Structure formats: C-alpha cells, structure tokens
Amino acid sequence: MEKSNEQIAMRVSRNTIVVNVFLTIFKLFAGIFANSAAMLSDAVHSFSDIFATFIVMIGVKMSNKKSDKDHQYGHERFECVAAIILAAVLFATGAGIGWAGVKAVMARDSVEIAAPGILALIAAIVSIILKEALYWYTWIPAKKMNSSVLMASAWHSRSDALSSIGSFIGIFGARLGFPILDPIAGIVICLFIVKAAIDIFRDAVGKMTDRACDDETADKIHSAIISNKLVLGVDMLKTRMFGDKIYVEVEISVDGNKVLNEAHDTAQQIHDIIESKFPQVKHCTVHVNPSRE
Secondary structure (H helix, E strand, O other): OOOHHHHHHHHHHHHHHHHHHHHHHHHHHHHHHHHHHHHHHHHHHHHHHHHHHHHHHHHHHHOOOOOOOOOOOOOHHHHHHHHHHHHHHHHHHEEEEEEHHHHHOOOOOOOOOOOOOOOHHHHHHHHHHHHHHHHHHHHHHHHHHHOOOHHHHHHHHHHHHHHHHHHHHHHHHHHHHHOHHHHHHHHHHHHHHHHHHHHHHHHHHHHHOOOOOOHHHHHHHHHHHHHOOOOOOOEEEEEEEEEOOEEEEEEEOOOOEEEEEHHHHHHHHHHHHHHHHHEEEEEEEEEEEEEEO
C-alpha cells in the first residue's frame, strides 16, 4: 500500500529527531571533553533542529486535517505558517553565527586559549556527513511533495552541516595556530543560511497570497484541456496556490448549438482529467461559454 504524504513527512521527521538527538549528545560530549567552544555552540544548533522538527510535524499534521465547517477549503495553509516559523528560526540561526563571527573578527585583543582536542574534529566531521545526508533525505520527499515545511526542515539540516564546517575550520585552524579562521568561516556560512531562510519565507508567503502556479504546470493544464476535441478554445485559465495545493478556474468554449447536458458532460470531462492528471490540483472549476464560431 502506497504511503500518504503525511505518513512520509512524519517518518522523515521522526528519523530526523533521532539523528539530531544523537548529534546533540555527541557534540556536547566532544565540546566538553575536547575543550571546544565551537563544538558546544554546534551542539546547541543541533538541539534547535529538534525543536524545528517538532514544528514541522505540527505543521504537517494540521495541514492534512480534513475540511470542516470553519475551514471549508481545507487546512493546507497551516504548512505555510510552519514554514514561515522555520524560516524565522533559520534566519536567526544564520544571523547569530554571522554576528558572532563579526564580533570576533573586529576584536582587537585576542585571548589565548587551549587548542581543542582531536575529538572535537571527529565530532565536526561526523556532523557534516550526517547532516548533509539528512538534508538530502528530507529534500527528496520535500521536492516530490512540493512541501514548503519539509523543504525548510531540509535547509535547517544543511545549515547545521554548514555550521559544522565552520566549526571544523575553526577547530582545525586553532590547532594550527590560526583561530581567526573560525569567525571568518562563520560569516561566510551566515550568508548561505540567511539566503536559504529568505527563499523559504518568500515561497511560503507566495503560497499564502494566492500566487499562481509555475508556468510549466499551467501550460500542461492548458494542453490537457485543449486536447479534448469538443473544446473549441480556452477563454480563461487561472490558478492559485493554496498551501502546496493548486486551485484551477477555467472557462472553455464549446459549440453553442450543443444542448445543456452535452455542454455539462464536456465540462465534467475537463474537470475530471485535470484533477486526475495533476495530483497537486485540489479542485478545478470549469465554466462553459458558447462559441461564436
């Protein structure tokens, strides 16, 4: 039996939590025993990923609730709300890393500290590998399902991988006698994280404000309509995003001499083919106009 999008998203989220719990404990242990402030900060970042994943699970659960009296068009936009919250968390994470880097670079006097132990380097490498793997593990179903909140979760994992790269550079640099490498790497990583947060935010807001679907999907819908031999023309085709679903409104021209039942049957055919051929279309409304030809 094929699993639903909700089941897939929940499975991905649960596995993400398990990995992040392991990484948080491992990084905390490595940071303490290897005397690495960078790794302790990285552990806090991984802990924030656990919180972010719970937001994902709540967003997915809410968005998949069935329509009710108060929400007759469904709850899909709750996923966009969750994505916006995650974008804010991601932005704050990136800004925090960047600000810490800027302060360290601008500091005139440096305090001599003991070089971190080798365990901190191992923890950074393990984190980079696992978090990048977790990014792709989340990104693939997010792309397939066109899920804003899963995509945000994927980028949150990549931000942790980037943070761990910064930690690795900083720890390695400190062991070689170049501690300045850590804050510089943090500033560069900050720019990538903030860019991802802005992109996620813009996508989620677009889906909450009735943005049209992409041109490729609209063209495919138009082709599916015009392929019906009884359709003489497409007078209007409008689409709007509702969360990660699409609503379609279309006006078609048919022979004006057709009786009402025949015109209705044509409209029903168009309705059925659009909703069956395009799984992301939640509802299609078809209006029939008599052709002037």
